[in-house]
């Protein structure tokens with residue numbers, strides 16, 4: 001059995017006004033102590049029967065800004081993961097990087113530490129859009145970072161893009177796509193800007209100082225991205241993700257396929273399938289870095305909440321997560337995992353969604369239609 005490991009690094013140089021991740025602006029951070037806590041937490045989890053005999057298939061350093069850390073710190077974490085659990089020889093090991101925080105020596109250091117995939121938050125190549133988004137880098141820094149990553153030996157490279165930024169047009173989004181493709185990443189994630197409660201942009205929106213783009217404009221941009229990237233060789237394999245064939249993010253596929261993952265670090269979430277029943281268990285850590293550190297130093301763990309997932313909830317999560325994938329999922333595989341046919345859980349809802357043209361069922365596969373893609377949230381609500 002294998003599982004995925006998520007490692008959360010919670011600090012950033014500055015807080016972007018749209019960001020609702022567990023990230024904290026800082027000029028300095030207790031890197032050694034935090035790495036020690038991550039390793040201690042992993043050690044405590046390795047003793048848990050949920051992971052007994054399992055090895056790590058993918059690792060993802062997310063944040064926050066993991067590229068703020070020294071490559072030696074990343075190397076220490078990976079060495080501990082290999083020691084405590086076992087790391088598959090072909091493990092996919094991704095590190096999120098802010099283009100404003102890396103240069104060639106640093107990227108070469110990450111590569112030497114064992115990282116084999118890098119994910120840059122490019123977001124846009126328009127200087128004014130980047131300023132509006134509060135990014136600490138300009139387009140030239142992103143280009144330089146990507147070139148440096150290629151020179152450092154990273155042939156697996158994702159670029160994150162944000163579209164539907166107030167003031168943007170479809171033509172602006174197309175220019176960003178041109179700029180992305182010119183850098184030849186093997187993977188592109190393109191998300192529309194959302195205004196999440198608790199962010200600076202949400203407050204500005206409430207005060208009437210920022211207005212989100214009309215939903216028709218947002219839909220037109222999403223349609224343009226969905227049309228354009230496949231023509232450039234990036235197949236859409238998830239609602240917001242595109243890749244050269246065979247270069248999909250294996251780590252993120254773990255989430256979308258509702259498989260087990262262990263999250264370590266401040267605010268990290270974990271999910272362990274119960275292999276003896278169709279459900280599982282989810283738990284999450286203390287969010288604030290200082291409290292996380294104190295908890296691990298005292299107890300070895302920083303878990304502050306947990307829930308048992310019963311078969312009905314697990315079945316709903318399996319469906320709406322897998323429906324995010326363009327290929328959908330196998331109905332037979334569902335039956336195998338949940339010991340009952342899908343109709344016994346969602347019969348009436350499925351019939352209605354298929355009748356409304358939002359889901360398609362052909363032979364063994366259930367997937368979103370093109371119309372379902374645009375109304376995905378309302379489809380998913382049926383299974384929550």
Ligand code: SF4
Nearest residue numbers: 012015016019023064
């Ligand atoms: S760099 Fe990323 S994680 Fe940090 S505040 Fe900006 S969007 Fe959030």
